[in-house]
Amino acid sequence: MTEGPGARTGAMVEFDRVGLRYGPDAEILADISFNLQPGSFYFLTGPSGAGKTSLLKMLYLAQRPSRGLVRLFGEDLVHMPRHRLPGFRRRIGVVFQDFRLIPHLSARDNIALPLRIAGVSEEDLSGPVGEMLSWIGLDDRAHAFPPTLSGGEQQRVAIARAVIARPQLLVADEPTGNVDPEMAMRLLGLFEALNRLGTTVVVATHDIHLISRIDNAQMMRLEKGRLADPTGALRYPPANRV
């Protein structure tokens, strides 16, 4: 492995002059550069169509950039062979606005999915799944199927699924978009609790009130495919080294 910015900065995620285009169209993301430090909490904001979801897709390895450098956990993801990606994806949890639960699996089975994919035995996963169900307050709904759950309950199941394998990075795309304000605050509390346990959290949201609820959170703002850096700490190289 060649030494890269991550080796110098200790960053978990590094984007350096990253651009993304679909087909021959103009770039929807251009010159995106930032570092995400381990154990930090980030909000990604910006108007609809600014490119938040595309940026998150690159973070959770559903999309490779068209240009630039992306390093995750110190490794170059742009040129990484495809067969190595699953191992990296298991270190990342993803939460979506539309939950994306598998409808014919119970809440318990949806939560257990990442552990089963990772090859954890049924005996060993029953404990963690039970703990997760308690943590999200859905012990009594363990065997309910997603269509019978409320939006808030589904999102809590989705969060439990995203974090049960103890990911180092949690990426959430508008996680509170389909729940009421009270549930949004509960969900944010879950993210904050995870962050306190050492997980790096990136939450894309429109909700400016949500952002003010987390102390020490940093903010990235996307506008027309370019990243604004209100805190000055996200640039690569970091502002204090420029």
Next chain:
Amino acid sequence: MIIPRVPVQHRRLLPDRRLSGPTPWVIAILMMLTLLAAAAGVGLARAANNIGDAIAGRVTVQIVTANPVTRAEQAAELRRRASAAPFVREARQVGQDELLATLGQWLGSAGGDDPVLRSLPLPALVDIDFVGGERAGQLAQLRALVAEVAPGARVIPHAEWLGPVARLIRSLAWVAAALVLLMTLASGAVVIMTARAALGTHYATIEMLHLIGATDRQITRLFQRRIAIDTAYGIALGSTVAAAIMSLIGWQWSGVTSGLAATASLGPAGWALLLALPLLAIALAALTARLTLLSALKKIL
């Protein structure tokens, strides 16, 4: 492995809707037709080979001398001298009663005791089987012998009049083989379409499995298992129906005793092929599904 092992909990990732889609039924129909075509092909090929073996080395000498006494003497002499010839395996004079019985079938006289039938000027026939070897040379030697013993007699190689029949049967066997090949290709195409449709239907599940770190191999095994099982159901159904049809035809065939029909049978190798075809079909379906799925998954990051 034809049907890959998948943990029970993983199997639930795909909803259990066995035999609900068209695939098992289409595969069942194709399998039934494939087995029937294969059975017909094997039976016809064996019949053609049997006929070919029987006619390749046999000739009939037809002695048409007008005087019946001379005719009988010539036939006896030809049989005797041909039997002694080194290129002849067997020489047999066709008896008068046998000739009358054969003609009786055509002329409607039972038992060959019809006075009209007996009054017909029938030729004397001598069947001669050559030993294995160079046929043209053997035929030339026989013609020389016949010219010496019974001038004016006709030498009729059986290959001349049964050869086209054997070639027709062989052609039909090839047509049956081509049908088997085409239906195998059609079955493969059905499996490919099924695999692609499954990927389309379950794309959201596949995308989620990818995001949580499932490998292509894990996802492929899941779908491969489902497709192989669905296909196996279709193949079992099609094979059962084909076996029933073949049993019925075999039962009716056993009542047919005429020469050409009696030569048609499947033989041990034919039965082995028919038994192997369903297993080969399941393996082919699983392999096709696997390759299709892996190819499609590679297009997703």
